[in-house]
Structures are given as structure tokens and as C-alpha cells.
Amino acid sequence: MRKPLMAGNWKMFKTPEQTTAFFEKFLPLVEKSAHCEILVCAPFVDLPAAVIAAAGSSVGVGGQNLHWSTGDGAFTGEVSGPMLKAVGCRSVIIGHSERRQFFGETDATVLQRTKAALASGLQPVVCVGEMLADREAGKTNLVLETQLRGGVFSLTPEEFTAVVIAYEPVWAIGTGKTATPEIAADAHKFIREQIRAHYGDAAASSTRILYGGSVKPDNVKSLMAQPDIDGALVGGASLDPISFASIVNF
Numbered sequence: 001m002r003k004p005l006m007a008g009n010w011k012m013f014k015t016p017e018q019t020t021a022f023f024e025k026f027l028p029l030v031e032k033s034a035h036c037e038i039l040v041c042a043p044f045v046d047l048p049a050a051v052i053a054a055a056g057s058s059v060g061v062g063g064q065n066l067h068w069s070t071g072d073g074a075f076t077g078e079v080s081g082p083m084l085k086a087v088g089c090r091s092v093i094i095g096h097s098e099r100r101q102f103f104g105e106t107d108a109t110v111l112q113r114t115k116a117a118l119a120s121g122l123q124p125v126v127c128v129g130e131m132l133a134d135r136e137a138g139k140t141n142l143v144l145e146t147q148l149r150g151g152v153f154s155l156t157p158e159e160f161t162a163v164v165i166a167y168e169p170v171w172a173i174g175t176g177k178t179a180t181p182e183i184a185a186d187a188h189k190f191i192r193e194q195i196r197a198h199y200g201d202a203a204a205s206s207t208r209i210l211y212g213g214s215v216k217p218d219n220v221k222s223l224m225a226q227p228d229i230d231g232a233l234v235g236g237a238s239l240d241p242i243s244f245a246s247i248v249n250f
Contacts (some may be wrong), residue, residue, distance in 0.1 A: 002208050002225065004036035005164060005231035006226045007125060008238025009064065009093060009212070011167045014042065016049035022241050023053035029245035030059065030105055037233065039125075040238070041093050044079055051088030062091035062125070065099060068112035070119050081120025091123040093233075095151065107150030114152055118159055125164045125233065126152050127212070128191070132171035140169075141190050148191070153198050160199055165191060165209045166233040172213030174235060181222045181229075184211050188228035217246035224250050 014022065030038055041062040042050045050061045057240075067078035067120055083141060084092055094117060095110035117124040130143040137198060144167075152163055167187050169179050179187070188209050196204035212233030223229055238244040 001205065002230045005039060005208055005210060006036050006244075006250075007039040007093075007098070007166075007210065007231065007233050008039060008244055009041050009090075010043060010046070010234060010239060011064070011098070012043060013239055014046055016046050019046040019049040020156070021050055021051050022239075023050065023059075026241035026245055027054070027057050027059065029241065030248050031057065033245075033248050034058070036248065039091055041125075047084070047087050047089060060090040061087050062093065062123075064093050064096070065132060066092050066094070066096070066113055066116060066120075066122070068109065068116045070116050081116045081122055085120050085122060089122060091125055091164075092117050093125045093127065093166075094148075095127045097127060097129055097168055097173060101170070107147055108145075110151040110155050114155065114163065115159070118162055120154075123162060123164060124152075125166050127166045127168050127211070127233070129168040129170050129213075135169065135171060140187060144187065144191060146192055148194055148198075153194075157199050157203065160203060161206070163207065165195075165207060166212050167209060167235065170211035174214070176214055176249050178214040178216075178219055179211075181226050184213075184223055185226040185228060190227065192228050215247060217243055220247045220250045 038059045041064050063084045066081050094113045099105040114124045128147040130140045134143045172179050192204050208230035210231040211229050212231045215232040215234045216237045
């Protein structure tokens with residue numbers, strides 16, 4: 001049985017002070033939410049405040065990116081896996097569509113970052129998903145297969161057991177458009193079939209696949225009712241403690 005993972009991606013929002021205020025309101029709303037794992041991925045400057053605020057709770061804290069080097073180095077503006085681990089993170093988002101679209105992320109660098117996360121003891125939440133033009137051209141499955149095979153499918157079976165996949169249709173991120181539960185379910189089913197073909201039945205049965213794309217309190221229940229959807233990667237709706245708690249407590 002795959003335990004759902006409800007993850008918030010704050011992107012470039014909130015100061016440390018606002019982070020502390022968020023957790024003060026959020027934690028009482030989810031203190032009895034044992035049905036799922038909860039993760040908040042905050043901006044780098046907010047991570048210490050988030051870790052302190054979440055201490056003693058079941059809410060985990062994660063980063064939104066990491067460099068593929070696991071050591072120190074002359075990489076101005078970057079943060080390593082050991083740094084995230086040292087500050088108290090348990091997870092990290094890798095390959096988000098905004099990283100691919102605006103910052104040159106490729107399937108090859110997704111693989112490098114994923115290996116760095118694993119080497120640092122962090123849980124990688126690896127994102128895949130198609131653009132609107134890909135969907136309209138009927139290339140959704142081709143894009144997903146290409147991203148998986150060019151990225152995380154180069155991991156060993158043992159390495160892959162620690163990976164969480166997040167399916168994010170790019171056309172539904174921050175647009176207010178949401179893939180219908182049926183559209184999302186089809187993509188998740190395809191991803192699971194690809195995992196089965198590459199790593200076998202056990203991996204396909206145990207790997208969690210999250211949905212990310214304008215998840216809100218009013219659509220999360222129908223999305224989570226789909227058998228292959230194991231949680232959500234929530235953007236804007238995770239910034240408000242009441243909204244995110246409502247999603248967590250779907």
C-alpha cells in the first residue's frame with residue numbers, strides 16, 4: 001500500500017518570518033493527519049526557519065533544487081545536497097518544469113541531480129510532464145517516456161526505490177487549468193507501466209507518483225480517487241495554511 005505524499009512547492013514566495021507564521025497556523029490543522037506524509041519545499045533562505053518551525057511534527061521540509069556536485073566547489077549561487085541535509089531537509093524537488101523551461105534543465109542534469117540527492121540521503125521528487133503543444137500533438141506519452149528514460153531510468157533498481165515521481169502537465173501549472181482526473185489517471189498509469197517495464201512489478205507497485213498542476217481543495221478529492229495517483233505536488237494552494245491543510249486532509 002503506497003502512503004500518499006502531499007507536497008507543497010512554495011517556489012519563490014515567503015520570507016523566513018512568513019514561513020514561521022505559516023507553520024504556526026498549519027501544524028495544528030494537520031497534527032492528526034496520519035493518513036499521508038506531508039512535505040513543504042521552501043526557498044533556500046526559508047529552510048532553517050521551516051525546519052525549526054516544523055520540529056517535533058510529522059511535516060517534512062525539502063529544497064526545490066540542488067547542484068549535482070556533492071562536495072564543495074566554485075558554483076556561485078548553487079546549493080549542494082549535503083547543505084540541504086545539514087540544514088534539516090529530507091527531500092528535494094528535481095527537474096520541475098520551471099527549471100526545465102527557464103534554467104536549462106535537461107534529462108541528463110535531472111539524472112545528475114537525482115544521483116546527488118540520493119548520495120546525500122535526500123528523497124528526490126523528480127518531475128516529468130508535457131507542454132500544451134505536446135499534448136495537442138498527441139505526444140504526451142512520448143515526452144514522458146523520453147524524460148524518464150533520459151533521466152531517472154538510468155538509476156540502478158536499488159537507487160530507484162528511493163525516488164518519487166511527480167507528473168506535472170506544464171499546461172496546467174499556474175494557469176488555473178487542471179487535467180481532469182481521467183487525463184491525470186491516464187498519464188499516471190502510463191508512467192507506472194514504464195516503471196514496470198524497466199524495473200519490474202515490485203518497483204511499479206511501490207513507487208509513488210504525485211500529480212502536480214493547479215491542485216486545489218475543490219479538486220484534490222477527485223484526483224486522489226484515481227488508483228495511480230499517490231499524492232500531490234501543490235504550488236500556489238500550498239502557500240495558504242488553511243488551503244494546504246484542506247488538500248492534505250482530502
